[in-house]
Amino acid sequence: xxxxxxxxxxxxxxAGMAFSQDMGRNTFLQEEYNSKMLKKLGFTDHExxxxxxxxxxxxxxxxxxxxxxxxxxxxxxxxxxxxDVNMKDVEKLLRKSMEWELKIRVVQIKRQVDSRKLIGxxxxxxxxxYLQRQAAYKRVSAVKxxxxxxxxxxxxxxxxxxxxxxxxxxxxxxxxxxLLSQPQQ
Numbered sequence: 001x002x003x004x005x006x007x008x009x010x011x012x013x014x015a016g017m018a019f020s021q022d023m024g025r026n027t028f029l030q031e032e033y034n035s036k037m038l039k040k041l042g043f044t045d046h047e048x049x050x051x052x053x054x055x056x057x058x059x060x061x062x063x064x065x066x067x068x069x070x071x072x073x074x075x076x077x078x079x080x081x082x083x084d085v086n087m088k089d090v091e092k093l094l095r096k097s098m099e100w101e102l103k104i105r106v107v108q109i110k111r112q113v114d115s116r117k118l119i120g121x122x123x124x125x126x127x128x129x130y131l132q133r134q135a136a137y138k139r140v141s142a143v144k145x146x147x148x149x150x151x152x153x154x155x156x157x158x159x160x161x162x163x164x165x166x167x168x169x170x171x172x173x174x175x176x177x178x179l180l181s182q183p184q185q
Contacts, residue, residue, distance in 0.1 A: 041126060043119065050118045058107035065100040072097040 038048045076093045079085065116124045 037130075038127075041123075041130060043123065047119050047123070051115055054111050054114045054118065058111055061107050062104055065104045068100045069097050072100075 035048050035052070038051065043051070072093050076090065076097075079089055079093065115127075119127070
């Protein structure tokens with residue numbers, strides 16, 4: 001019973017760490033602002049420069065945090081492979097990873113608040129809606145690409161099966177022809 005409980009705790013910890021690393025990485029507000037896109041949306045040069053500056057300010061913190069979290073993830077995997085898993089070490093790694101995740105979140109929120117202050121409510125809403133549409137479009141495109149690849153794979157699979165059938169039919173017809181051409185006794 002004790003082993004089952006420990007196994008469940010480990011599984012929960014690994015899942016939590018995996019989700020915490022992926023959480024928020026691809027949200028629409030974290031994309032780099034595209035100057036051309038911002039121009040099309042009616043932003044001034046001053047606003048564009050400010051938005052780009054705000055994005056760049058926290059970039060190093062985010063890159064460092066992601067690198068550290070990758071290290072902790074690898075250390076956790078290594079730790080979980082050992083026959084005697086030390087739960088205190090697991091907890092320490094998870095706490096360190098969560099601290100870096102917190103730093104990422106703080107930078108992301110600071111970016112949003114500063115951007116909102118810079119451009120005002122109306123333009124902020126306009127920007128958020130545009131980025132949400134872009135994110136949705138990317139998700140739909142990704143799903144469509146997966147569907148296309150799946151369909152193509154099925155077609156290729158069917159074509160392969162058809163070729164095998166055709167070769168088998170040809171071979172059987174040759175055997176039949178040989179049997180019919182043999183003199184009967």
